Amino acid sequence: MFEVLLAEQMRHIESAAVAEGQSIEHLMETAGEVIAQEVLRLFKSCSVIVLAGPGNNGGDGFVVARKLEEKGWPVIVACSKTIPSKEGAAFKARSQWKGTLIDYQDIHFKDFALIIDGLFGIGLSKHIDDPYKTVVQKANQSGIPILAIDIPSGIHSDSGEELGYAIKAHYTIALQTLKPCHLLLPGKIHSGTTIVKDIGLRPFPTPTLFVNAPELWKKHYHKPNLTDNKYTRGHGVIVGGAHLTGAARLSMLAARRVGAGLITLLCPPEAQIIYSLASLGHLTQTYEDVSIFSEKLNSITNLKGVLIGPGSPPTQDTRTLVHKILKLKMPTVLDAGALTAFAENPDELLRELHENVVLTPHEGEFKRLFSISGNKIQRTSEAAKTAQCTILLKGADTVIATAYGPVIIESQGVPWLATGGTGDILSGLILGLLVQGLKPLEAAAMANWILNQCAHSIGVGLLAEDIPLQIPKLLASI
Ligand SMILES: NC(=O)C1=CN([C@@H]2O[C@H](COP(=O)(O)OP(=O)(O)OC[C@H]3O[C@@H](n4cnc5c(N)ncnc54)[C@H](O)[C@@H]3O)[C@@H](O)[C@H]2O)[C@@H](O)CC1
Numbered sequence: 001m002f003e004v005l006l007a008e009q010m011r012h013i014e015s016a017a018v019a020e021g022q023s024i025e026h027l028m029e030t031a032g033e034v035i036a037q038e039v040l041r042l043f044k045s046c047s048v049i050v051l052a053g054p055g056n057n058g059g060d061g062f063v064v065a066r067k068l069e070e071k072g073w074p075v076i077v078a079c080s081k082t083i084p085s086k087e088g089a090a091f092k093a094r095s096q097w098k099g100t101l102i103d104y105q106d107i108h109f110k111d112f113a114l115i116i117d118g119l120f121g122i123g124l125s126k127h128i129d130d131p132y133k134t135v136v137q138k139a140n141q142s143g144i145p146i147l148a149i150d151i152p153s154g155i156h157s158d159s160g161e162e163l164g165y166a167i168k169a170h171y172t173i174a175l176q177t178l179k180p181c182h183l184l185l186p187g188k189i190h191s192g193t194t195i196v197k198d199i200g201l202r203p204f205p206t207p208t209l210f211v212n213a214p215e216l217w218k219k220h221y222h223k224p225n226l227t228d229n230k231y232t233r234g235h236g237v238i239v240g241g242a243h244l245t246g247a248a249r250l251s252m253l254a255a256r257r258v259g260a261g262l263i264t265l266l267c268p269p270e271a272q273i274i275y276s277l278a279s280l281g282h283l284t285q286t287y288e289d290v291s292i293f294s295e296k297l298n299s300i301t302n303l304k305g306v307l308i309g310p311g312s313p314p315t316q317d318t319r320t321l322v323h324k325i326l327k328l329k330m331p332t333v334l335d336a337g338a339l340t341a342f343a344e345n346p347d348e349l350l351r352e353l354h355e356n357v358v359l360t361p362h363e364g365e366f367k368r369l370f371s372i373s374g375n376k377i378q379r380t381s382e383a384a385k386t387a388q389c390t391i392l393l394k395g396a397d398t399v400i401a402t403a404y405g406p407v408i409i410e411s412q413g414v415p416w417l418a419t420g421g422t423g424d425i426l427s428g429l430i431l432g433l434l435v436q437g438l439k440p441l442e443a444a445a446m447a448n449w450i451l452n453q454c455a456h457s458i459g460v461g462l463l464a465e466d467i468p469l470q471i472p473k474l475l476a477s478i
């Protein structure tokens, strides 16, 4: 249930089912049945218009229409007169529809209380034009609830991009698995509430895309036990700048709350007082000059990971510190200023990254380091391969990718996380989990999940400072 499948992978499992003796007609009948069941669950009996398109998504629409009519619902189907061609499952589904059939242009949307969108599914590959464009526009403007079959029509299944015009659904019933478009913007918004319904296909044998969920990483996270002490829980260093000290202080709180045994703030001497007073249970160390930074870092007992970037200025000194940290080859989080410091010459950073590093750029920071085009999954994956590390590309549709393959997409997306300091909390959480022994991918995914869950429970009005106190009850729930 955590796999997210590309259109090609969906076709693969469909073909495998056919090779095992199932027919497309049977799969379509199942799809129509599960969607009709969801309509019955979500809505009271009402007049329905089904928009049926030229392919199998349209075929599903005809089956849903038949199932709802059998339950006594008033249903009309709208489709193009010329299609589908006189073969295949979609044609069969259409010929089994004995109710009213009209052309798109003859729809009076005000006569209906529910629109079922079966125009296009995973087969849409190019921008939609008329008659589909106009019917999509009118459906969106009607204000009537829309339930999309599999994906909202007009959205590209693999990228979530809008191909000209796209249905804005209230509900989307995803068949068998989620597709990237249910998670990536703008498809995520167009999907409304997405519900996944099994249609009896076997899982894809080698999935590479996953939706973020505790099942992906919780076996790597160990709650403290009686034999633990602060050293076995891991010691992390956060490099704090002389100014903008709030950022590293937020990271420190998050790293400690998520369970790091010890956190030391390593900072220039003039800022030590600020960091010392930030809370009571962390340590501070100073480095007078970048030339003695490595010495100071090496003197820290049982050091298990380093975070640099929150509040760091994008300067030569920051670049020097990053180089010194990367030489240690230890678990490292690079965020904010530690990324922007390399904007002029990204290669200087990229060639030194290694498998224990997590980068946490937002789109702007990402573009300063990588000139990669494509959808968010492609860009994050390619960047992770180029940099040979883990990359968490932030946003309402955060994507986390590794150099070795798996990609995790966040499903939650909490709007009120878009406020100052939440990124510092995230990088602190990742550090806190890395020093406890989680691998970069798992640490990044778990941290992002915690951040979103906390934000969700805090609600509108969230401040970054509110998040750390939410962490204990969340850890207890894992
Ligand atoms: N994969 C599976 O295992 C199953 C898929 N089913 C349904 O089948 C759908 C996929 O069906 P299809 O592959 O037939 O694809 P679609 O129904 O998404 O659409 C493809 C059809 O639209 C046409 N088309 C594509 N882009 C167009 C454009 N811009 N303007 C006009 N016409 C365009 C194509 O020529 C083709 O006729 C799924 O989304 C799902 O709803 C279900 O029937 C059950 C099983």
Ligand SMILES: [K+]
Binding pocket: 057, 117, 118, 119, 120, 121, 148, 149, 150, 151, 152, 153
């Ligand atoms: K659809």
